[in-house]
Amino acid sequence: MMAEAKPKVAFYWCASCGGCEEAVVDLAEDLLKVVEAVELAFWPVALDFKREDVERLPDGSLAAAFINGAIRLSEHEEMAHLLRRKAQLVIAYGSCAHLGGVPGLANLHDRGSIFQYVYRDAPSVANPEGVFPQERFPAEEGELELPAFWDTVKALDQVVEVDYYVPGCPPTPKVTRAAIEALFGEGELPPKGTVLGAGTRALCHECPLNETKPDKLLLEGFKRVHEVIPEPNKCLLAQGLICLGPATREGCGALCISANMPCTGCFGPLDRVRDYGGKALSEIASILNSNDEGEIERALEKVADPVGTFYRYSLPRSFLGRRIRRGDRP
Numbered sequence: 001m002m003a004e005a006k007p008k009v010a011f012y013w014c015a016s017c018g019g020c021e022e023a024v025v026d027l028a029e030d031l032l033k034v035v036e037a038v039e040l041a042f043w044p045v046a047l048d049f050k051r052e053d054v055e056r057l058p059d060g061s062l063a064a065a066f067i068n069g070a071i072r073l074s075e076h077e078e079m080a081h082l083l084r085r086k087a088q089l090v091i092a093y094g095s096c097a098h099l100g101g102v103p104g105l106a107n108l109h110d111r112g113s114i115f116q117y118v119y120r121d122a123p124s125v126a127n128p129e130g131v132f133p134q135e136r137f138p139a140e141e142g143e144l145e146l147p148a149f150w151d152t153v154k155a156l157d158q159v160v161e162v163d164y165y166v167p168g169c170p171p172t173p174k175v176t177r178a179a180i181e182a183l184f185g186e187g188e189l190p191p192k193g194t195v196l197g198a199g200t201r202a203l204c205h206e207c208p209l210n211e212t213k214p215d216k217l218l219l220e221g222f223k224r225v226h227e228v229i230p231e232p233n234k235c236l237l238a239q240g241l242i243c244l245g246p247a248t249r250e251g252c253g254a255l256c257i258s259a260n261m262p263c264t265g266c267f268g269p270l271d272r273v274r275d276y277g278g279k280a281l282s283e284i285a286s287i288l289n290s291n292d293e294g295e296i297e298r299a300l301e302k303v304a305d306p307v308g309t310f311y312r313y314s315l316p317r318s319f320l321g322r323r324i325r326r327g328d329r330p
């Protein structure tokens, strides 16, 4: 009797810090179970696969492609399209693929100003000849080619259709295990578009400090994390620290809260929320106990980096998308 063929799976990283790849390795002994259950057809960060290996596969022959990282380069977009063609299911793994992530904050700048800073103006740069990356360069060996650096960072579903999302920066091993179980376990596949491995309520519901969060919370102002040593066992938001738990999807196990760090929102919005930052901002603004414009302004001055606070993981996927300066083309 012929052994049943294992489902072929691909893992790929786009504009990624590597944390999401690390999260897969963090499955520890469960990684061996995954390796046993599936055939790894492409995982360039861990094994010597090349793009041609994917190109040679028949269309639709991969059971699933897990893609992490945001779309920043032409190469990322090409790989996303290639994997979409080859895979029955495409999974946006981690907040960069899900919402644009931390690399998406680069949408506050454009390509030209990023290059100018990174290759010219940064204090650690020595570039007296003003050499900038070229997409094509004639060398003795022939013409060399580099991927194009797009002006705007995008989430994965802004360039290809995505079937499922796995949230987190990075997704925790528990969430990753639950996502793999949902995709390759015995049960039916969840509805398309599901955020796998996480719940449907806000993080406050699973937070161990929830009982200490007042039903009607009103604050005079906010504190920054370096200004206080939080009281243990008391809701961080009630202590004036901006904790985005009320706006963020549950499922991480409140790991940051357990380390006395407020939630920064990496699990993203709840199902019906289309703009995470807008929702988080309105949750926080609604607990300010003042109608006085001056007081409100002083309280908001404590939010040193509003976009980085409320849109840390989701600027590309927000209604804002990116900053456009006067004179820029839309």
Ligand code: SF4
Pocket: 015, 016, 017, 018, 019, 020, 021, 068, 069, 093, 094, 095, 096, 097, 101, 102, 103, 168, 169, 170, 171
């Ligand atoms: S989601 Fe977080 S851990 Fe994953 S690649 Fe992006 S920044 Fe890194």
Ligand code: SF4
Pocket: 203, 204, 207, 208, 209, 210, 211, 213, 234, 235, 236, 237, 238, 243, 244, 245, 246, 257, 262, 263
């Ligand atoms: S606001 Fe933050 S600390 Fe307070 S209950 Fe919600 S998640 Fe926990």
